[in-house]
Amino acid sequence: MATEGQAGGHGDHVCESMENHHNHICQLITKVTAGEIIDMVDLPGFICENCARAANSAEYLCRPRSLAESGEQEG
Numbered sequence: 630m631a632t633e634g635q636a637g638g639h640g641d642h643v644c645e646s647m648e649n650h651h652n653h654i655c656q657l658i659t660k661v662t663a664g665e666i667i668d669m670v671d672l673p674g675f676i677c678e679n680c681a682r683a684a685n686s687a688e689y690l691c692r693p694r695s696l697a698e699s700g701e702q703e704g
């Protein structure tokens with residue numbers, strides 16, 4: 630029994646769709662320039678709960694969360 634107290638450990642990077650992970654912003658940005666993904670983040674509608682990156686579509690994020698909170702009511 631040992632208490633492991635390592636500082637600066639890696640956080641758990643949970644991806645909800647590993648099969649598309651190569652298309653996620655967090656992965657793309659390691660291969661391409663920001664200019665290449667501007668069209669994907671130009672009008673963000675989702676934010677990644679992993680890295681807080683925003684993207685137009687949920688398919689570009691590991692853990693997408695809709696930016697449009699439940700406040701959209703007509704009337």
Ligand SMILES: [Zn+2]
Pocket residue numbers: 644645646647649650651653690691692
């Ligand atoms: Zn991912």
